[in-house]
Amino acid sequence: MGVEESRDDRIVAEFGDGHDVDGIAARYGITVAEVYAVVEREVGPSVPAPPGPYPVPGHYPPPAYAPPAHSAPPSAYAPPGYAPPGYAVPQAYQAPQPGTTLATTLTEWTDSDGAQFLLGQAIGVFGGRPFAEVRHVFWAGDPLGHELRGMLLALVRTGVLEWRGHPAEQFRWRRG
Structure with missing residues (x-):
């Protein structure tokens, strides 16, 4: 039981530190859904943020941007020309x-x-x-x-x- 708890604690800590969920799943050999399940089980379900002091503008989210037709890649x-050492x-x-x-x-x-x-x-x-x-x-x-x-x-x-x-x-x- 102690090993499982420390593994779950590490998963929650990495999630809380902002690590990529896909990367966490790959490191521990589990699926992304299992990462979220561990976090929810250990921390509790996410609570929606309270409404802000300003209403959401009617144009939110902004429309998708389409590049002009004349700009070819x-x-x-x-x-x-930069790469980390090594x-x-x-x-x-x-x-x-x-x-x-x-x-x-x-x-x-x-x-x-x-x-x-x-x-x-x-x-x-x-x-x-x-x-x-x-x-x-x-x-x-x-x-x-x-x-x-x-x-x-x-x-x-x-x-x-x-x-x-x-x-x-x-x-x-x-x-x-």
């Missing part, structure tokens, strides 16, 4: 060559967006398109991006991939 995504600066995410596998493309630590892109290419959902054409999937709360991330975390839970959360969420194929 760049040909490749090139992030700024990390290579990615020059651009290019579609892998036909016949390559996720195991051959994720040999080094790759940030979450890049890993999702490579997984999407490996299963054929992007059809060889470059990262610049599909990056909205990873950055705009797109359901496909959430599912690709969930697939990566499932591969972590089964031991196929390795995961680290700092300095940025990254994945790589498990070595050995």
Whole structure:
């Protein structure tokens, strides 16, 4: 019983510190729903916030923004030339060559967006398109991006991939 309580306490502490729920679930080998269940069991159900002193404006939430039709994305995504010590600066995410596998493309630590892109290419959902054409999937709360991330975390839970959360969420194929 003492081991279960300390595990639950750690889950609640990580949740309270603002850690990513998917990451907590991956670390403890449980589902996101189970993380929320542990937190609710230990802390209690969430209580809605009291109404604020000002009414919610009629235009809330704001309408979705659609970029102008004349602005095409760049040909490749090139992030700024910065990387934390010990990390290579990615020059651009290019579609892998036909016949390559996720195991051959994720040999080094790759940030979450890049890993999702490579997984999407490996299963054929992007059809060889470059990262610049599909990056909205990873950055705009797109359901496909959430599912690709969930697939990566499932591969972590089964031991196929390795995961680290700092300095940025990254994945790589498990070595050995």
